[in-house]
Structures are given as structure tokens and as C-alpha cells.
Amino acid sequence: MNISDVDATAEENSYNPIYEKLVESGDDINGMIAYALYKREKIEFIRGSLSKYGRPPNEAERESFHLSSNTDARLNAYRIQAGVIAREFLEISLEEKVKEIEDKWQEGYLQGQIGSDLKELKRFGPGVLQGVVSSWIFSFSVALVLLAAVVIRVGPGDVFNEVLRMIKNEPSKPEKQSQAFKEPRK
Template structure:
């Protein structure tokens, strides 16, 4: 953690000289230049945010201590202390730690999202396989049902025909037995009459 500058009470009209050693500069723009090396310096950007956080804390502390905003001399002291190399290095160290924490948290979230996607994909594949198998079974059951139905119709037709034939044969046998018991000669066709014996019609 960086040691943020603390509010320094200043007498009215007095000027506080900046430290003579270890000071990079005292301007606001110089702090940004020292912390952020280029537009892609994410660590430097986070470090500058930390500096701004400490500046807000300094202003709030001055309000609490004196009931007013910091004057120009007090802000100059704050900026001078913030530009010291140890303070700047502390900001960058904190920024690196925060960046790594953000990256780890982001990767963890990405991994969880990836695992969820994998599980969902596997589940969808399993469901699709089950549905496909069920459809195949339904088609097989329907096909088997058609075969059984057709076979049943054929068997029923055979049984009906067999019953009719059996009934006809039984009836014929029954009639034969009745005729035999009644001594009824079996029906025969009359013998053909020779042509010479045919009666001549009366004229």
C-alpha cells in the first residue's frame, strides 16, 4: 500500500517548500506522465486512479479537519509528496496487484462460463441422442405393429375360410348320414335313352 499524503495544516499566507530529495516534480500533469507511459499502459492508468483516490481522500480529510477545502499551498504539498519516487512506485505496485486480481477474477469467470457451455453442449448432445433413439424405437414399434396387424388379418381370414369349409363338410356329412338312416337312395341321374327307342310324336 502506498503512503498517501496527509493533510498538512498551513498558516495563512505561508508556503511549504517541497522535499529536496527523491522528488520527480510537483505538477499535476507530471504525475500522470510519470504513472502512465502510453495509451496501452493499463497498470499506469490504474495507478493514476489510485492517485486520484488519495487526492479525494486528502480533500475530504481537510474538510473534516478544517471545515474547508484545501488551499493552494496545501494542494502544492500534496502534489509534491505524490510525485516522490517511492509514492509513485507504490501506486504502480498497487496497480499491478489490482490488475492481476482483476485478471484472475476475469479468467475464473471465463472458465466458469466455458464449463457451463461445455456442460450445456454435452447435455444437448445426450438429449439429442436419446430423442433420436426414441424416434427409432417408435418407428420400429410402428413397423412391428403394422406387421402384426397384417398378420392378424391374414390369420383371421384363414380361420374364417377354414370355418366355412369345415362347416360345409360337416353339413354334407350330416346330410349323408340322414339319408342313410332314412334309406333314401342316393340321387342319380337318369340313363340316356337310345335314339331308336325314343317315342315318335303323334301326327
């Protein structure tokens, strides 16, 4: 004989209004949990009788259980225990939801931060290129100014001859070199 058979037989013999005492309406979750706690206790009572005596509880034992489980104190204990279970479930659910929201927020924040950093890097690359190009232009401009100063000081012909000699890789002539870079006339 299993527990559901014992429970069905007992229910045929008597009616226990504990469900109506614990559950106030169809959406009374706390009352439904309290009723489930009562049913768990009832199953433990039946199993205990089967284990200890090798038989289901008799009529007197069932009546004793029903009387003790239907007292105001016991009904209130079921409700309190159900409230604790519901509160713990809610806390766990809320903790999980808060963690999920925090994770999504963190992920979104990091994605935003990475996106912002990538935008900065995209602006950084052209800035570096601009800096390199402007450095080259400045260096070339300084070289042109120096070349212009030498051409003005020495004369275009001597500078042109010296550049040709360097291109041809000819050895420089001391007097020619000294003449090309001589002191200006006073």
C-alpha cells in the same frame, strides 16, 4: 467550494508531473489505474482538510502531499496496487468468460445428448411396432400350422362341420364331437 475547484486552483499554481511518471504510454492500463489511485488519494486528502479544518489545504499542505505522493516508494506502491486491481479485474473477467463458455458447452452437450436420445427413441418406436407385427405373424403362422395338423388328422369335412356348428352356436353332439376328434386309425 467543491473539490474540483480546489484541485483546479492548485494545478494553476504548480505543475505536478505524476501522470508522466505513472503512465508510460497511451495503452498503459496499469499506469492509468495507478494514476486514478493517486487522484483518489488526492481527493481524500482534500476532503480530509475540508472536514478537519473547514477549508481546503493551503499551499504548504498541498506541497507536502505532492512531495510524499511523488516519492519512488509511493509511485511504486501506486503501480503495485494498480497491478493488483488489474489482476483481480482480469481474474473476474476470465472467471465469467470461463463460466459462460462452460455454460454454452454444457448447453450444447445437453442439446446434442437430447437430440441423440430422441433419435434413439425414433428408432425405438418402429422397432417396437416391428416386434409386435412379427409376433402377430408368428402367432398366426403357428395357428395355421395347428389348423393344418388338425385338418390332416381329422379330415377337412369334420373340421368344416365343427366350425359351422360353432359359428351357429349349436350345442355339440357328443358322438359327433368324439368322432371329429377321434384317435387316428392304425
